[in-house]
Amino acid sequence: ETGVTQTPRHLVMGMTNKKSLKCEQHLGHNAMYWYKQSAKKPLELMFVYSLEERVENNSVPSRFSPECPNSSHLFLHLHTLQPEDSALYLCASSQEGGVHEQYFGPGTRLTVT
Amino acid sequence: GDSVTQMEGPVTLSEEAFLTINCTYTATGYPSLFWYVQYPGEGLQLLLKATKADDKGSNKGFEATYRKETTSFHLEKGSVQVSDSAVYFCALRGGGGADGLTFGKGTHLIIQP
Numbered sequence: 001e002t003g004v005t006q007t008p009r010h011l012v013m014g015m016t017n018k019k020s021l022k023c024e025q026h027l028g029h030n031a032m033y034w035y036k037q038s039a040k041k042p043l044e045l046m047f048v049y050s051l052e053e054r055v056e057n058n059s060v061p062s063r064f065s066p067e068c069p070n071s072s073h074l075f076l077h078l079h080t081l082q083p084e085d086s087a088l089y090l091c092a093s094s095q096e097g098g099v100h101e102q103y104f105g106p107g108t109r110l111t112v113t
Numbered sequence: 114g115d116s117v118t119q120m121e122g123p124v125t126l127s128e129e130a131f132l133t134i135n136c137t138y139t140a141t142g143y144p145s146l147f148w149y150v151q152y153p154g155e156g157l158q159l160l161l162k163a164t165k166a167d168d169k170g171s172n173k174g175f176e177a178t179y180r181k182e183t184t185s186f187h188l189e190k191g192s193v194q195v196s197d198s199a200v201y202f203c204a205l206r207g208g209g210g211a212d213g214l215t216f217g218k219g220t221h222l223i224i225q226p
Binding site for chain 1: 117147149154155156157158159162202212213214215216217218219
């Protein structure tokens with residue numbers, strides 16, 4: 001595997017389910033990010049982890065819970081979601097310590113029924 | 114806070130036409146600027162970047178120049194192809210630290226043969 005991978009690519013879940021999204025980066029980066037992409041809206045930054053510590057949480061509801069066990073893996077745990085949470089969830093990684101671009105995974109298309 | 118404004122489209126052009134997608138930004142300090150492209154069903158790919166005033170980023174025939182005086186980073190290509198059909202995102206990143214990107218809403222580009 002190369003770059004940034006995300007699983008699953010598609011997920012349908014009910015409002016009472018609990019599921020997790022997984023992201024893995026194979027680039028040796030030390031920062032990882034979760035973004036939400038909804039139709040007709042700009043990409044929204046949700047969480048930032050640098051050196052496995054959370055450094056930013058943009059007022060995301062508590063039904064979204066991130067986890068970063070090491071610099072290569074990032075999870076987004078989901079529970080009691082709402083239909084308006086249906087979106088494409090994108091993971092990204094970058095190397096901190098300078099001006100470095102972020103590399104994105106293909107995303108997980110989430111539908112909440 | 115930081116913000117990015119870009120034309121939303123869709124922008125429809127004929128093959129070999131000249132392309133301009135406008136992007137303006139508001140930010141404190143000296144941000145880095147990026148253009149990302151998203152093909153159907155995929156994540157975002159970095160197209161080009163510029164890190165300081167008057168820098169020109171270029172890739173695959175696309176160019177953009179960092180204009181601090183007009184706070185702009187317009188994307189141009191001299192002759193577009195059908196394969197350039199995609200959504201293009203302008204983004205900025207503030208100085209220093211593990212910061213997420215601030216994105217525009219994206220411009221849907223459609224190239225007709």
